[in-house]
Amino acid sequence: MLPLLILLTLLLAGDPGGTSAATPPPPPQPNLPIGVNYGANADNLPAPTAVAAFLASKTTINRVKLFDYNPTFISAFANTSISVAITLPNSLLPSLADKSTGLTTAVSWVRANLAPYVPATNVTLLLAGNEILLSPDPNLILALLPAMRRLAQALKSEGFPSIRVSTPHYLGILAPSDGIPSNATFRAGYNTKLFPSMLQFHRDTKSPFMVNPYPYFSYNPQTLNYALFRPNAGIYDPATKLNYTSMFEAQMDAIYTAMVKLGYGDVEVAVGEAGWPTQAEAGQVGVGVKEAQDFNEGMLRVCSSGKGTPLMPNRTFETYLFSLFDENQKPGPVAERHFGLFNPDFAPVYDLGLLTDGKSVAPNPSPNPSPKPSPKPSPSGGGTWCVAKNGANSSDLQNNINWGCGYVDCKPIQTGGACFDPNNVQAHASYVMNAYYQANGHTDSACDFKGTGTVTSSDPSYGDCKYVS
Ligand SMILES: *[C@@H]1O[C@H](CO)[C@@H](O)[C@H](O)[C@H]1NC(C)=O
Ligand SMILES: *[C@@H]1O[C@H](CO)[C@@H](O)[C@H](O)[C@H]1NC(C)=O
Ligand SMILES: *[C@@H]1O[C@H](CO)[C@@H](O)[C@H](O)[C@H]1NC(C)=O
Ligand SMILES: *[C@@H]1O[C@H](CO)[C@@H](O)[C@H](O)[C@H]1NC(C)=O
Ligand SMILES: *[C@@H]1O[C@H](CO)[C@@H](O)[C@H](O)[C@H]1NC(C)=O
Ligand SMILES: *[C@@H]1O[C@H](CO)[C@@H](O)[C@H](O)[C@H]1NC(C)=O
Numbered sequence: 001m002l003p004l005l006i007l008l009t010l011l012l013a014g015d016p017g018g019t020s021a022a023t024p025p026p027p028p029q030p031n032l033p034i035g036v037n038y039g040a041n042a043d044n045l046p047a048p049t050a051v052a053a054f055l056a057s058k059t060t061i062n063r064v065k066l067f068d069y070n071p072t073f074i075s076a077f078a079n080t081s082i083s084v085a086i087t088l089p090n091s092l093l094p095s096l097a098d099k100s101t102g103l104t105t106a107v108s109w110v111r112a113n114l115a116p117y118v119p120a121t122n123v124t125l126l127l128a129g130n131e132i133l134l135s136p137d138p139n140l141i142l143a144l145l146p147a148m149r150r151l152a153q154a155l156k157s158e159g160f161p162s163i164r165v166s167t168p169h170y171l172g173i174l175a176p177s178d179g180i181p182s183n184a185t186f187r188a189g190y191n192t193k194l195f196p197s198m199l200q201f202h203r204d205t206k207s208p209f210m211v212n213p214y215p216y217f218s219y220n221p222q223t224l225n226y227a228l229f230r231p232n233a234g235i236y237d238p239a240t241k242l243n244y245t246s247m248f249e250a251q252m253d254a255i256y257t258a259m260v261k262l263g264y265g266d267v268e269v270a271v272g273e274a275g276w277p278t279q280a281e282a283g284q285v286g287v288g289v290k291e292a293q294d295f296n297e298g299m300l301r302v303c304s305s306g307k308g309t310p311l312m313p314n315r316t317f318e319t320y321l322f323s324l325f326d327e328n329q330k331p332g333p334v335a336e337r338h339f340g341l342f343n344p345d346f347a348p349v350y351d352l353g354l355l356t357d358g359k360s361v362a363p364n365p366s367p368n369p370s371p372k373p374s375p376k377p378s379p380s381g382g383g384t385w386c387v388a389k390n391g392a393n394s395s396d397l398q399n400n401i402n403w404g405c406g407y408v409d410c411k412p413i414q415t416g417g418a419c420f421d422p423n424n425v426q427a428h429a430s431y432v433m434n435a436y437y438q439a440n441g442h443t444d445s446a447c448d449f450k451g452t453g454t455v456t457s458s459d460p461s462y463g464d465c466k467y468v469s
Contacts, residue, residue, distance in 0.1 A: 036064055038325075046344060087130055093129055096143070106154035107157065125207075126166075127165075131169065166209070179235065211270075228286070279335065280334050297352060299319070323339045388453060396450060397425045
């Protein structure tokens with residue numbers, strides 16, 4: 001959602017490298033507390049009890065977030081100083097939302113899956129699914145808030161009133177905008193029909209509104225320094241007279257602004273996931289150990305040091321870095337398997353100041369990168385895709401690319417990506433508009449783009465460039 005503006009700012013400043021108006025970043029602050037996502041889609045990881053012992057005795061990591069509710073993992077953290085966030089599967093939400101049986105279902109779930117492990121394990125957060133609003137299934141989306149309410153009710157009645165209920169959101173919950181934080185609002189339907197009630201729920205239950213800000217999915221070579229907390233010209237928000245020198249802070253303040261516009265600026269914001277990979281497809285600019293280190297250091301400073309953001313100064317945010325380990329069995333692009341902070345032998349992949357022995361460690365990237373996944377086959381037919389209309393205004397199409405890349409993975413249209421060629425705005429816009437359309441329920445309105453998009457039943461994929469379907 002930000003790139004157009006950043007690009008303009010950099011161009012106007014006559015300094016695409018973006019180093020002139022720079023304040024040098026402060027040195028890393030060691031020993032800040034932080035949470036991590038503990039995903040385990042891998043065949044080379046240590047036992048959960050060894051992981052728990054390592055985190056508790058050797059690191060400043062004080063929270064973990066699980067993507068499921070596996071009892072082996074939950075009980076591994078029993079009697080440690082580390083708190084645990086657990087995630088219910090998306091598929092469970094409709095049964096929890098049911099008006100007549102949902103509460104009973106929630107109570108049974110809590111009794112079977114939580115009560116046996118608490119309080120030995122300090123479970124502090126129960127997450128209703130993951131990035132539900134990305135789902136093309138309207139029934140799942142409608143189930144989200146009722147399911148959260150039933151879970152909170154069940155936790156209270158079963159004697160766990162301090163366990164909070166939340167759900168992580170992708171940044172596509174924000175409406176398209178020019179990237180100035182003060183201009184942000186939630187997407188139109190959600191802004192009136194979902195978020196006021198959800199934020200009221202968070203206020204009533206003192207639970208955080210959880211977002212997954214990923215500058216990694218929005219940067220391009222021109223905005224790399226801005227995305228990585230490196231010296232750059234930044235962007236200026238005329239409404240607040242604040243300067244932004246990192247995309248992460250601009251994304252956090254965009255979320256906050258959207259909340260304030262609904263009257264819920266007092267609700268706590270938590271970061272469910274954020275991170276940067278150490279490897280990606282060969283030739284991708286901006287990915288590596290140093291890049292991951294710079295991003296995560298900057299994010300730690302914003303979230304854990306008490307620095308806060310321009311609109312939320314001096315605040316700390318409950319934050320879960322993505323991710324504890326590389327996950328060698330994860331599908332998708334190479335980067336998906338290379339977000340890890342630690343190797344399986346617990347050697348840090350790079351130094352983030354998280355080790356309590358205080359020693360700085362040399363970068364130690366994992367030596368055996370996993371092989372590239374075979375590309376997903378395109379579907380055999382019956383699908384629909386969204387593409388840019390022939391002859392659509394190219395500045396409108398450029399706008400579609402700029403904000404679309406705030407919501408969807410734009411790696412394929414970047415230099416070296418499978419859809420970079422042909423390198424023109426029509427082709428790049430089609431790729432982005434389609435990815436957005438597919439992620440937002442294939443509705444005609446998700447392909448409207450102010451009249452510049454059109455739905456087609458023929459797959460626009462070509463060569464290695466596979467359109468999302
Ligand atoms: C945690 O500590 C309690 C009290 O010392 C003990 O009874 C329990 O077995 C321990 N739980 C685990 C899973 O280690
Ligand atoms: C559980 O974890 C939270 C968050 O880290 C902490 O504030 C709380 O004191 C912990 N509770 C116990 C009993 O250790
Ligand atoms: C963004 O905010 C500026 C003032 O800060 C305003 O002039 C502009 O119209 C806004 N743009 C949008 C798209 O809301
Ligand atoms: C923000 O940056 C602009 C342009 O670099 C500069 O003129 C202005 O003084 C800065 N404002 C603040 C509040 O730092
Ligand atoms: C944030 O902390 C700084 C330094 O301690 C202080 O000057 C400033 O007033 C604080 N701002 C807010 C909004 O609390
Ligand atoms: C495209 O639209 C912009 C504003 O929306 C306008 O300024 C420009 O003239 C248009 N270009 C063409 C080729 O129609």
